[in-house]
Amino acid sequence: MNRPASNMGLPALEDRAKFIRKETVRLSRIAGAGHYSSTFSCAELLATLYYDQMRIEPGNPDWPARDRFVMSKGHAAIGLYPVMADLGYFDPSELDTYTRLGSKFGDHPDMKKVRGLDFSSGSLGHGLSVGVGMALAGRMQGLDFRTYVMLGDGELSEGQIWEAVNSAGHFGLRNLVAIVDRNGLSIDGHTEEVMSIEPLEERFAAFGWEVQRIDGHDLQAIRDAFDALERADRGKPQVIIADTVKGRGVARMEMSLDWHVGNLVGEDYDDVMAELDAGLKPYEPEAVE
Amino acid sequence: MTTDMQDESEIFRGTTTGKTLLRNSRSVRGTPKAGMPAFVLGEELADIADSDPRIVVGTADLASANRTNDFHDRHPDRFVNFSIAERNMITAAAGMASCGMIPYVATFASFSAILAAEQIRTDCAYPNMKVRVLGSHSGMSMGFYGTSHHALEDLAMLRCMAELTVVCATDANHLRAILRASVEHPKAMYIRLGRGRDPVVYDDVPEIEFGRAIRLREGTDLTIIACGSQVRASLDAAEKLAKEGVSVRVVDMFSIDTIDAAEVKAAAETGAILTVEEHNVTGGLGSAVAEVLLDLPRIAFRKHGVPDRYVEVGPPAALYAHYRLDVAGVAEVAKELMARKG
Numbered sequence: 214m215n216r217p218a219s220n221m222g223l224p225a226l227e228d229r230a231k232f233i234r235k236e237t238v239r240l241s242r243i244a245g246a247g248h249y250s251s252t253f254s255c256a257e258l259l260a261t262l263y264y265d266q267m268r269i270e271p272g273n274p275d276w277p278a279r280d281r282f283v284m285s286k287g288h289a290a291i292g293l294y295p296v297m298a299d300l301g302y303f304d305p306s307e308l309d310t311y312t313r314l315g316s317k318f319g320d321h322p323d324m325k326k327v328r329g330l331d332f333s334s335g336s337l338g339h340g341l342s343v344g345v346g347m348a349l350a351g352r353m354q355g356l357d358f359r360t361y362v363m364l365g366d367g368e369l370s371e372g373q374i375w376e377a378v379n380s381a382g383h384f385g386l387r388n389l390v391a392i393v394d395r396n397g398l399s400i401d402g403h404t405e406e407v408m409s410i411e412p413l414e415e416r417f418a419a420f421g422w423e424v425q426r427i428d429g430h431d432l433q434a435i436r437d438a439f440d441a442l443e444r445a446d447r448g449k450p451q452v453i454i455a456d457t458v459k460g461r462g463v464a465r466m467e468m469s470l471d472w473h474v475g476n477l478v479g480e481d482y483d484d485v486m487a488e489l490d491a492g493l494k495p496y497e498p499e500a501v502e
Numbered sequence: 503m504t505t506d507m508q509d510e511s512e513i514f515r516g517t518t519t520g521k522t523l524l525r526n527s528r529s530v531r532g533t534p535k536a537g538m539p540a541f542v543l544g545e546e547l548a549d550i551a552d553s554d555p556r557i558v559v560g561t562a563d564l565a566s567a568n569r570t571n572d573f574h575d576r577h578p579d580r581f582v583n584f585s586i587a588e589r590n591m592i593t594a595a596a597g598m599a600s601c602g603m604i605p606y607v608a609t610f611a612s613f614s615a616i617l618a619a620e621q622i623r624t625d626c627a628y629p630n631m632k633v634r635v636l637g638s639h640s641g642m643s644m645g646f647y648g649t650s651h652h653a654l655e656d657l658a659m660l661r662c663m664a665e666l667t668v669v670c671a672t673d674a675n676h677l678r679a680i681l682r683a684s685v686e687h688p689k690a691m692y693i694r695l696g697r698g699r700d701p702v703v704y705d706d707v708p709e710i711e712f713g714r715a716i717r718l719r720e721g722t723d724l725t726i727i728a729c730g731s732q733v734r735a736s737l738d739a740a741e742k743l744a745k746e747g748v749s750v751r752v753v754d755m756f757s758i759d760t761i762d763a764a765e766v767k768a769a770a771e772t773g774a775i776l777t778v779e780e781h782n783v784t785g786g787l788g789s790a791v792a793e794v795l796l797d798l799p800r801i802a803f804r805k806h807g808v809p810d811r812y813v814e815v816g817p818p819a820a821l822y823a824h825y826r827l828d829v830a831g832v833a834e835v836a837k838e839l840m841a842r843k844g
Contacts, residue, residue, distance in 0.1 A: 277602065324600075324629050332600055333629050336620060342590045343625065346597020346605075353558060353580055353603065373621075376590035384582075 221265045229260040236295035244312035250460035250472040252292035254396035271301040274329040281331045285340020286365030287321040302329035338371025348389040367399030381450040382421025389450040396459035429455025541698030544572030560607040568638045592621040599631035611637030611653030626690035627666035634691045641780030643697040646815040658785025668759040670694040670729040675704040701734040715762035721751035725769035728778040739832035766794040774802035774843045783807040802843035
């Protein structure tokens, strides 16, 4: 398989993850609300995929052999649009229309409107099935592109996900890569309280998947995981379970149920921007009483 | 065992050649009963796929029932059996379509149109994916299998979805025409099929255009607008009524969305319109026709279909008679409407 070599320095990727978080905060202010914490949890994963790993040509978005990306957790689109603008899929100034009447950019991504978007999403639980179809098509067409699907951990409760997991294992879709943003929270609380999804590694493995589990904010670990995709058993679909922190990067948002959707205004906005500028601080979970 | 019971038992009996998909399958190909052609779905798609590498066919563990196994036999590399996971099948078809394939995915109508309605809307229709969902064994053609297997709401559910073309296949030749015309159709489609033993209406593959009805019989006193299995019943009812001196026009309104409004308006000139469908009277063909009639002067009009209740179980022929969707029943209802016309 002819794939680009990893060629971006980790500091540059760190900078792009910061850019994703800051743009999320900026665009949320335009909209008056935004999915901060779900986007922050996958910022490093998204940056590594788009700036380092995916075989794409932003100037040729319909290139049949391009890698595909499906943002199954579509509410993190607010972090995806700035990346695509930054890479040249469209003019970054268009982002200023975010969520305004008639904008291309809604809270969930729409492939009919946004150039370079490989599929639409919003209703949770569909994205991996889309990826299964893309991977099947690639195989039938004799193309060696890879399909990446970013899954939220909450959406793993959707039954369709497991239909897709089952079929990908059965079909031996070696060109399909799922990434689980395992941030631990869904809207109503901790996933293990709302609906337990562990043990995730065993669950995927039992369906015939090659599994890796990593720290989803550690850029080196993320890159190593992607590099390992090449070395793994090529007969299986592969999943990277990325343990992340919901709201990572802004202390008040980290593992907080209050920032799934929120709105930062005034001094709070400026404070958060300054906090993000300073870069990631070590995550310090509150002591459990 | 009655003939009708035999038909029921054949729903799951398929044909296989070459690699066997099913154990204990018994070939019935080549020996269709007179006037009851076997399902041509897989065969016709295989013919199309011979010269079109974009065609891919999927099913949900029903390759024998809907004869997509005929496609598998000829194009195994472009056949995907998704097993009993219809939502995954339809969304995956959308994923394939996004990569330039043209997927035809087929299962019972109750498990495509109804079970996976959201996947049809959100993943196929809205993003304009060229997915063709084939819902076979629609209406009450599964007879005694019960409500879970009946699809009497599919037209209503899917007709209100934008960017989705909804059509009903009338018989085998009509299905061939629909499949051929569907290849280059720019929108997602739902194609409603009977159980593959539909009575013949078209002796040859007809010329069709989506959105254009087919006028099958001229008449001046009444127009019957029908679709699917009810086209044959309506034609025969018209013949019966002709002997009683009533001149009945019959229209095959196979295109439910977009409906042929011009043909409905033309039908108004007969002064009475009866719609006949194997579907709940609410929301299907009759409702679509009624919406057009709202713009016209008042005429005698009646929607005829299955009442807004879950239907009894029974052999299909018995059900058609019970719900007055057989020839005699349609003729009776037509006469009731004529009486109202005065």
